Amino acid sequence: MKxxxxxxxxxxxxxxxxxxxxxxxxxxxxxxxxxASYWNKNVELQKRHDEFIENTLTNFYLPLGVAPNFIxxxxxxxxxxxxxxxxxxxxxxxxAKFWSQRGGFTAKVLSTEKVGQIHFFYKGSVxxxxxxxxxxxxxxxESVREITGKMESRGGGIQSLTLVDKTVDLxxxxxxxxxxxxxxxxxxxxxxxxxxxxxxxxxxxVTNEPAILQAGGIEIVLCILSNYVPDCLVHAQVSCSVEDLxxxxxxxxxAFAEKMVQAVAIAxxxxxxxxxxxxxxxxxxxxxxxxxxxxxxxxxxxVHAFASRSGHYTSLSEATINNGxxxxxxxxxxxxxxxxxxxxxxxxxxxxxxxxxxxxxxxxMKIIAVAGLAQNFAAxxxxxxxxxxxxxxxxxxxxILNQFGASEQQKESALYYFKTNTVSVxxxxxxxxxYTA
Amino acid sequence: MKxxxxxxxxxxxxxxxxxxxxxxxxxxxxxxxxxASYWNKNVELQKRHDEFIENTLTNFYLPLGVAPNFIxxxxxxxxxxxxxxxxxxxxxxxxAKFWSQRGGFTAKVLSTEKVGQIHFFYKGSVxxxxxxxxxxxxxxxESVREITGKMESRGGGIQSLTLVDKTVDLxxxxxxxxxxxxxxxxxxxxxxxxxxxxxxxxxxxVTNEPAILQAGGIEIVLCILSNYVPDCLVHAQVSCSVEDLxxxxxxxxxAFAEKMVQAVAIAxxxxxxxxxxxxxxxxxxxxxxxxxxxxxxxxxxxVHAFASRSGHYTSLSEATINNGxxxxxxxxxxxxxxxxxxxxxxxxxxxxxxxxxxxxxxxxMKIIAVAGLAQNFAAxxxxxxxxxxxxxxxxxxxxILNQFGASEQQKESALYYFKTNTVSVxxxxxxxxxYTA
Numbered sequence: 018m019k020x021x022x023x024x025x026x027x028x029x030x031x032x033x034x035x036x037x038x039x040x041x042x043x044x045x046x047x048x049x050x051x052x053a054s055y056w057n058k059n060v061e062l063q064k065r066h067d068e069f070i071e072n073t074l075t076n077f078y079l080p081l082g083v084a085p086n087f088i089x090x091x092x093x094x095x096x097x098x099x100x101x102x103x104x105x106x107x108x109x110x111x112x113a114k115f116w117s118q119r120g121g122f123t124a125k126v127l128s129t130e131k132v133g134q135i136h137f138f139y140k141g142s143v144x145x146x147x148x149x150x151x152x153x154x155x156x157x158x159e160s161v162r163e164i165t166g167k168m169e170s171r172g173g174g175i176q177s178l179t180l181v182d183k184t185v186d187l188x189x190x191x192x193x194x195x196x197x198x199x200x201x202x203x204x205x206x207x208x209x210x211x212x213x214x215x216x217x218x219x220x221x222x223v224t225n226e227p228a229i230l231q232a233g234g235i236e237i238v239l240c241i242l243s244n245y246v247p248d249c250l251v252h253a254q255v256s257c258s259v260e261d262l263x264x265x266x267x268x269x270x271x272a273f274a275e276k277m278v279q280a281v282a283i284a285x286x287x288x289x290x291x292x293x294x295x296x297x298x299x300x301x302x303x304x305x306x307x308x309x310x311x312x313x314x315x316x317x318x319x320v321h322a323f324a325s326r327s328g329h330y331t332s333l334s335e336a337t338i339n340n341g342x343x344x345x346x347x348x349x350x351x352x353x354x355x356x357x358x359x360x361x362x363x364x365x366x367x368x369x370x371x372x373x374x375x376x377x378x379x380x381x382m383k384i385i386a387v388a389g390l391a392q393n394f395a396a397x398x399x400x401x402x403x404x405x406x407x408x409x410x411x412x413x414x415x416x417i418l419n420q421f422g423a424s425e426q427q428k429e430s431a432l433y434y435f436k437t438n439t440v441s442v443x444x445x446x447x448x449x450x451x452y453t454a
Numbered sequence: 455m456k457x458x459x460x461x462x463x464x465x466x467x468x469x470x471x472x473x474x475x476x477x478x479x480x481x482x483x484x485x486x487x488x489x490a491s492y493w494n495k496n497v498e499l500q501k502r503h504d505e506f507i508e509n510t511l512t513n514f515y516l517p518l519g520v521a522p523n524f525i526x527x528x529x530x531x532x533x534x535x536x537x538x539x540x541x542x543x544x545x546x547x548x549x550a551k552f553w554s555q556r557g558g559f560t561a562k563v564l565s566t567e568k569v570g571q572i573h574f575f576y577k578g579s580v581x582x583x584x585x586x587x588x589x590x591x592x593x594x595x596e597s598v599r600e601i602t603g604k605m606e607s608r609g610g611g612i613q614s615l616t617l618v619d620k621t622v623d624l625x626x627x628x629x630x631x632x633x634x635x636x637x638x639x640x641x642x643x644x645x646x647x648x649x650x651x652x653x654x655x656x657x658x659x660v661t662n663e664p665a666i667l668q669a670g671g672i673e674i675v676l677c678i679l680s681n682y683v684p685d686c687l688v689h690a691q692v693s694c695s696v697e698d699l700x701x702x703x704x705x706x707x708x709a710f711a712e713k714m715v716q717a718v719a720i721a722x723x724x725x726x727x728x729x730x731x732x733x734x735x736x737x738x739x740x741x742x743x744x745x746x747x748x749x750x751x752x753x754x755x756x757v758h759a760f761a762s763r764s765g766h767y768t769s770l771s772e773a774t775i776n777n778g779x780x781x782x783x784x785x786x787x788x789x790x791x792x793x794x795x796x797x798x799x800x801x802x803x804x805x806x807x808x809x810x811x812x813x814x815x816x817x818x819m820k821i822i823a824v825a826g827l828a829q830n831f832a833a834x835x836x837x838x839x840x841x842x843x844x845x846x847x848x849x850x851x852x853x854i855l856n857q858f859g860a861s862e863q864q865k866e867s868a869l870y871y872f873k874t875n876t877v878s879v880x881x882x883x884x885x886x887x888x889y890t891a
Contacts (some may be wrong), residue, residue, distance in 0.1 A: 020530025021554060033774050041532060041809050051805055054496060059626050068852040069517045071543040076515035077536040077745065077802050080507045083474055088456050093457025095478060099514040101796060102749060106508040110463060117458060136720050146719070149790055162882070186723035194726075210878060213841045238716045239837035245729035251542060279675045283573050286623035288759060290573065292682035294756035303751055306512065312539060313750070314740055318733035321758030322725060328730070328765040359538060362856055368488055372478050400676035404650045410643070415505040419799055430522065441647060443601070
């Protein structure tokens with residue numbers, strides 16, 4: 018078994034598969050057959066998928082499920098959800114159905130500002146630096162017009178450029194903090210290109226600026242967009258009279274509403290709970306983020322940092338009872354795109370966007386926030402009534418049966434049996450051990 | 455176009471596909487053909503994938519790429535990486551190669567404690583509650599033995615059960631805080647089952663406890679594991695003499711080392727930068743988390759909350775120069791499993807685990823942390839030398855060409871042309887416009 022190799026990236030796909038399987042697997046031929054069994058029979062389509070990243074050997078399947086019956090601002094939607102975790106799609110469908118009979122979800126985009134920064138060190142006087150930046154800002158923005166031109170014609174571009182003094186936190190550390198509108202694009206490449214271009218312009222300007230040069234010039238360390246977007250916010254909400262909530266698992270409407278409020282109150286004050294509470298929200302968020310070709314690591318990082326912005330990691334959602342009205346709401350920072358990136362390259366991303374009616378970026382922000390709120394409602398509803406395991410394990414039943422290698426006949430009778438019995442790995446094992454056809 | 459339906463989940467897959475395509479697409483037949491083009495030709499295998507979640511219509515492909523040449527604690531690895539973002543796999547491979555010539559990565563598991571909590575309200579005296587919990591703890595733990603028995607035989611189980619008074623944060627709010635060892639399982643179902651079972655035992659105990667009953671009893675709101683695992687930590691590191699770092703993009707070793715340290719120092723103090731810095735780490739982390747069948751939302755939530763634990767969202771990694779030695783290190787909370795869940799159900803997960811030599815959970819924690827550190831090193835190296843766009847856009851070139859519908863011949867000559875020219879969407883557009891075969 019060999020794990021080191023020169024020039025691996027230059028091999029053909031077939032050569033890569035050969036080397037990998039021969040050097041890492043007890044049964045190389047089986048490993049190779051498995052990889053090939055996941056290739057698409059359409060060679061061109063497969064090539065398209067191979068070219069998304071480097072050293073692609075095969076496709077990793079994530080299930081794409083759908084949840085119909087969402088009403089958002091009065092309009093009907095079926096959501097595409099890409100996720101490996103059982104019960105998330107079922108929860109989305111249940112929450113959608115429940116709220117569709119109570120006015121549906123409302124959602125609103127609060128802001129759409131993206132951020133990028135040029136980070137640098139400078140040892141001279143702040144006054145000189147400040148004057149230098151003021152004098153040259155217009156020129157720097159002009160210098161980047163060849164990149165921003167197309168974005169400006171679509172209504173976006175650079176919105177502001179500000180010098181930020183960070184020397185209290187780190188000696189000699191300053192930033193140029195830029196804000197952007199990227200319209201329907203997520204905008205990472207656009208922002209990074211602008212920043213790197215402006216950084217070069219800044220360096221050129223310095224060469225003619227004795228005040229800055231005498232202080233040793235400015236030392237640019239790095240330029241990059243930020244995935245922290247606390248001014249790119251969307252708000253989603255559901256609301257109905259407490260009475261209209263109805264009974265839940267033998268719990269009266271008012272008791273149910275109060276438990277929901279308590280559950281959120283706990284997530285507000287207890288980080289151990291808040292993390293899992295927010296993780297449930299992200300089950301819905303990421304499932305659409307992936308289906309629509311957006312970058313879930315960027316969204317996750319921005320959302321959880323936002324959850325900690327008070328200095329105390331806390332719940333992203335709120336639940337209240339006011340004058341007999343129950344309300345759940347959620348505010349999320351979401352920098353997403355519906356053009357660029359994978360949106361036009363991955364056929365299932367295109368398909369998912371069409372399923373959603375080809376939304377623009379702001380509409381997609383609303384849909385994603387609603388998916389998060391729906392998950393949050395469904396998870397809390399399970400938690401405060403029957404407990405999370407009952408529903409989850411029921412949804413997980415087929416996976417457990419498959420794990421034990423159950424036959425189709427066994428699966429069928431297990432599904433019948435567990436309609437009225439509690440699912441656990443242990444209970445399924447016993448059922449199969451005692452199974453007689 | 456109809457977006458509402460009764461009993462959707464009870465339809466067959468074919469009926470679901472029919473309803474979805476007919477009611478959401480301008481060309482339903484095309485939409486249906488596309489879905490089917492992603493089904494696996496092996497009907498049984500496809501059924502397996504369909505059963506992971508609910509309402510599955512098809513498979514969403516994420517590319518699985520590999521990065522060889524990782525040395526971790528002296529042992530060679532090739533990493534399976536499932537990710538849609540170009541340049542992540544290339545960056546992993548480059549960082550692996552670079553450090554394999556400088557002693558490789560070291561990694562160490564610091565702790566493996568999982569957490570679950572029973573959240574409840576209680577209005578009586580804390581002394582009575584405390585006495586009640588002390589008296590019954592052994593009995594409650596005994597009551598759950600039918601669930602914990604198997605886990606105990608593998609060396610895990612419940613490690614502790616503690617009453618926590620949270621009334622300072624929220625009136626009448628208390629917890630039973632439990633810690634667990636789940637050995638090689640991620641353990642979510644195990645922990646949740648234990649908690650729900652113990653909660654029932656607690657409620658039964660209350661009925662015989664006058665002191666608690668007189669205070670109105672205890673009101674359990676919810677029981678659930680926590681994805682915040684600050685005592686389930688793994689540490690990864692690379693280190694070499696500054697001199698051995700060599701030149702980077704015409705930058706001398708010492709200048710390069712200092713820039714790397716500056717870049718991390720910036721991410722330490724500036725949340726806008728920290729979020730993106732950590733996002734880069736998660737590019738590597740999540741790619742393996744997905745490939746090995748683990749839940750990336752759980753990992754993301756736990757990691758970012760950990761990054762904010764000081765009250766200030768900050769860098770997860772450190773970079774230092776000490777006595778001429780350059781060191782980069784990373785500590786991450788990672789609750790992952792190599793048994794249970796999808797690990798034995800998803801054939802490509804099994805394949806990925808075999809590629810890694812079938813690690814146990816602790817070894818997988820180390821591998822994942824190393825993947826995160828490798829991405830962090832590679833991203834910072836790009837940022838402080840040529841900028842992020844040069845390498846990223848080069849890797850993204852094929853996607854841009856595909857976006858413009860370039861022919862194979864055009865792609866080939868573009869790859870040649872952009873070996874020596876800067877890639878941008880604009881530059882590729884111009885190249886194609888001026889292309890003559």
